[in-house]
Amino acid sequence: MILLVVMVALLVAMILALLRAFLGPGLYNRILAINNFGTKTVLFIAVVGFLFGRPEFLDIGILYALVNFVATVAVLRLTHYKELLSGSGSKGGE
Amino acid sequence: MTLIVLDVLSGILLVAGALFLLSGAVGLLRFPDFYTRIHAVGVTDAVGAGLILLGLLLRTTGWETGIRLVIILFFMALTSPTATHILAHAARRDGVRVWRKGDPRR
Amino acid sequence: MIATHYVYWAFFALMLIGLYVVISHGNLLKKLIGLSLFQVGVFLFYISLGKRYGGSASIISEDVRAYSHPLPQVLILTAIVVGVATLAVGLALAVRIFEAYGTVEEDEITDDDSTGPDGADSDSTGAKGTGSLHKTDRHGSGS
Amino acid sequence: MTQLPVLQVTIPLACAPLCVLVRSRTAAWLVFLAAALFSLTCAALLTEQVADDGPVRYRMGGWPVPAGIEFVVGDFSTPILLLVSLSAAAAAVYGHRSVAAEMDARRSTLLYACLCLTLAGLLGLTVTGDVFNAFVFLEISSLATYTLIAMGRRRRALLAAFRYLVIGSVGAVFVLIGIGLAYAVTGTLNMADLAQRLSDSGGNRAVQAAVVFVFVGLAIKMALFPLHAWLPAAYAEAPSVVSTFIAAASTKVAIYVLCRFAFTVFGASLVFHSMPGDRIGLLLAAVAMLVASAAACLQNDLRYLLAWSSIAQIGYIMAGVALATTAGLSAAYLHIMAHAVTKAALFGTAGLLLIRLGSVQLSALAGIGRRMPWTFAAFVVAGLGLIGVPPTAGFVSKWALVAALVERDQWLVLGALLASSLLAVFYVGRVVEIAWFREPPEGAEPVRPATSMVAAVWFLALLSLYFGIDPTLPDRLADAAASALLGTGGG
């Protein structure tokens, strides 16, 4: 029961993060929202395992924690290198 | 007896974690600019996720699941603040402006 | 009908959104993103065929009674890989197209092609093509 | 001997990484040549075996079907195996000098590797007895083909490859949806098992939708009108050796797969009787013949002209398939073989001209027939085959097609066929007129093309003549294929 409550809270938090990702504005707000959503995903996977009685697949959660980080670094690095090349210091990509 | 204590304790941790997450998410949506939002999220996420993972840890039966939860906790503790840190840093370098009272919300 | 099939409807909607982007959007990168949406719709459709209520992941364990079907998962693993391979090749092509035409909008490229020197004679762009060939050659000769 | 079906596919497959590793152009070429010759040998042996002992089934990993994947080589697949291997071998002979003239050494090895992959993909697509495995092979050959097309000299090649990639992937996903729907209703992926479980599900709407999706997807892959948009640029901009090979093999394999799905998986009664597969097929075939031939007349670039003519030829083949009679299917198989040989020869010649002239704009071809008589004579022979003049293979197959159409009273399609042939006389004639009867530009020297390339082109042209004079072999293969498809299936 408590797990279900946590799950609902997670889903609500996901939707809120999603709205932020839609609204932006700019690249940074989106990166933040996605990063946050990634954390929620890890927790979702952990909680779903317990909720349906097979909690042994947490490897996926580990992977997400890692990949989320790689993706964030990639976004920062690659968006920058674009701006350096084109020489236009745009404010957050929008 | 210990089982009930564990159960209650884990319940408290889970609910507290969920509350943290929710408050962080509301902050992410409602706060006026990037820096206030990253503040809301950066703090609550680490705590909320930590609490939920601890709560789940108290419910595990096998050591295999437990160790994975600990690993997730470790990775999250390592990566999440780092990501927040470089994100805020990069935003400041990039000239994302700080919101002052009276500015329009962005 | 809707109650038991709501899942399929959702996946079909997803496929159609992706398909629309692929056909109607002129930006080559956006087309590729649309293609992935289209594919993901199909992946989810396959996976949902294997799902069974009350079933669990098909990793055999003593205390589980019912499993979802492993076969759709295997198929989709393959399909995901095919999808990412296509994406990589498509992106590489888009990058080269940008270098050759200076744009990744399909309409602008078509205009450029019909008015540009390429339409009549291959010489000028042929030189361009060989230029890039030489470049890759320089990199490649040492490898 | 029992291992032949799998060797047929895996040896060309294994040659691809070898091509990458050897690092020298000639060595990579040798690897590709070896792969092509090996697969030709395999195909010939398999043809003999199938003709003697009936269909060969090969279970992968020793697993019982339908848990595992099986390869099935029957009468319906051996002509395609022979055709694909043969065009690969011709392309290999042709390719050595052609590639050397068109690109640098490092990319040449990648080109040969991709040719190996395309070959393996097409062969796998032909022999597989599992629908999902067919999807995988389809993607292997497609992805390799996109890469090959992108290696063309002009920047338009990149665009052609990208368009083909997007359209082709949509087609592949359509096939995937169709397979998924059929899987949802039957729970199996094995063709024979599917056929058995689908046989009593004629009224099932999901199965009908599956038929639609698989057919639309394959129609994209074989460039059936009106889903042909990717083809002209793709064939015309690819490196010569590539257009020689894929013009001969790849759309033909897609048609074969369509036949395989129609007759040995879904069943002719579902596709052509419960659903209007025959009427739609014939209609599209007729429109394709007319529109594409007319479009070919309007082209100013030889390779675009040939590519448009390919789309019209797909219409002929489709007409034969859509008749769903023994005569029709047999004619379709004959035309697949005849057109593959003819079109490979034509694209080969176009490649030769391209190397010497730097352009195959029709205006640039003035007088080329006098400067390169041997090369251009091959073009004329193959061009006659394209029109369907006796004694070429094109005549034999068109005659069979006409007979099959008359048998089913399809006069309108017959009319379209004749009109399209007339248009073919016009567009081939136009090229010949320019090349032979116009004055070459001032000071033009006779040019000597590479012997190996001319030899490959002449081999194909003579093959077309030989099959026109003595059509016993193709007739036998096509008849056996048609009756195998329409018979119990055996798929």
Added chain:
Amino acid sequence: MTTFVLIHSVLLAILIATAVAITRMRALYGATMLAALFSLVTACLFVLLDAVDVAFTEAAVGVGISTVLLLGGLALTRSREAVTPRRRRLPGAVVVLLTGGVLAYAALDLPEFGSADSPVQRHPITETYLHESQKDIGIPNTVTSVLASYRGLDTLGELVVVFTAGLAVLSLLGPLARPEQVRPPADFHLADYRVIRVVTGTLMPLILLFALYVLFHGDYGPGGGFQAGVIFASGFVLYGLVFGLDKAQQVVPRAALWLLISLGLLVYVGLGLTTMLLGGSFLDYDVLDPDHPASGQHLGILVVETAIGVTVASVMTAIFFSFAARGVSR
């Protein structure tokens, strides 16, 4: 079941909303971000639908590699999409309507979702894969048994597709730039941040370790060669992103990459040919250990997974390096 339907519907709604948002967003960096988010939601759905292996792959591919590649592609092209003109909308709408019509028609006769007696669940191969595989192969993760043994040929095909993609990208974007040709690093360098250097330095060995774990644990849990390969590659990608391309290429030289790309595929095909020489059919691992077929299967699957891991890791690394080097050398 109600819980399941609740979570499932919410996720589906999120998914479709995200898809719509992606189509409407003309800033392509934003669209890429949303595509990553889309992939996260997809992965949640896969977990919910019991497809843990697929979720694992989606994590590594969708969020990791696809995002990095899209960003790499964007960095080399243009990051803003032109407005879709009105005349382009019609063909899309027509095709979508037709396709949607056929799909809706098909849905009328599709089996009920999640039912235990749908044709898929009732077919005899379900029994083969779930129960007989325990006897014949003896691996708890049936997805791995089906993937590497029952349908080993499909997996070979999948590996060939990856290999082809590697060749395609290398032929299009050119082999990797040489380290000495790389321009001096620009002023913004993530390695300047001490925190990220330290964290990446700590994470790298852990990521590689995790990749090995995923490779060898694929028999018992979600994971396998492909996922391991992608994780390995994302380790190198992270390293290259933080410490710069030249450093990363010192760690993985180009010649080695070429070799490894081909090697995995050759080993896979070679294994198949070996089983044929030993008297079995292609990829029949039983013959590897005639006395104990199950241990032969174990050995075969292990070799296959390793081969996949090697090729996938090297192809993905090479693709990333190609994109990145293209940007640096311009």
